[in-house]
Amino acid sequence: MTLKNTDERWGAISQLLHWLIVLLILILAVVGLVMVELPKSPRYFWVYDLHKSTGLAVIALVVVRLLWRWYAGAPRPVPGSPHWQERIANITHWLLYALMFAVPLSGWLFDSVSGLRPLRFFGLFKVPKLLPPSQSLQPVMRDSHEWLFWLLVALVAVHAAAAFYHHLFQHDATLRRMLPSRRRNVSSPSPASEIR
Incomplete structure (x- = not known):
């Protein structure tokens, strides 16, 4: 597998960044939903700091x-994909990028x-504060953070469902090209399903 992306698939660095961000977002989601129930203790502040630091890492x-x-660069669209699917996939990708930035920023x-x-x-x-303290802005920022998070969850669900739909029903390489490629045994022929 090459480090850079090719016309056919995402390279090792893109795959590493993709799955690392997915893992961090899952951790942020679980911790973010649980930490509001924690009692005020030293562990409470530690969990909050971990959540905030992980968000900044994202x-x-x-x-x-x-x-x-x-x-x-990016791989070309999967051969045979309708133009409307390519268009929706492209819009979804850029919305995901925007939300992955907007949620932790909020x-x-x-x-x-x-x-x-x-x-x-x-x-x-020490991380600098972006705005001075403001009681009037607190609920606005809190609600924005929460709504952007749920929007991200919905979009990630759609994105994952589309990838599995392509893999299970379209039988194309959409999902496989974001996964590490399997080494093939040169002496034995590859199954038809793996030739792409």
């Missing part, structure tokens, strides 16, 4: 992913206006 990874995509803004103690990014350095 922003950084999304920026890296976009820069890498600009540098390495959390950062919510943290800023809440006037809470300074956040240290994974305990390494």
Whole structure:
């Protein structure tokens, strides 16, 4: 597998960034839904700081992913895909990028206006506040963060469902090209389903 993307599939770096961001978003979702129920204790603040630091890490990874995509390009559409499907997939991808940036950014803004103690990014350095404390903006930022999160969840569900639909019913390479390629035994012929 090559590091850069090819016309047929995503390269190793794009795949690594994709699945790492997916994993971090899953962790953020679970922790974000659970932490509001935690009692106010030292562990409560530790979990909140971990959630916020992970969100900021997602922003950084999304920026890296976009820069890498600009540098390495993207695979061509899967052969035989209708134009309308390509168009919807393209719009969905860019909406996902926007939301993967907007959700943690809205959390950062919510943290800023809440006037809470300074956040240290994974305990390494202090993260600057984007806005001064504001009681009037707190509910707006909180609700924005929550609604953007649920919008991201819905879009990720649609994205995953489309990938599985292509894999299970269209039998094309849409999902496989974001997975590590399997090495083939040169002495034995590849099954027809694997030739793409």
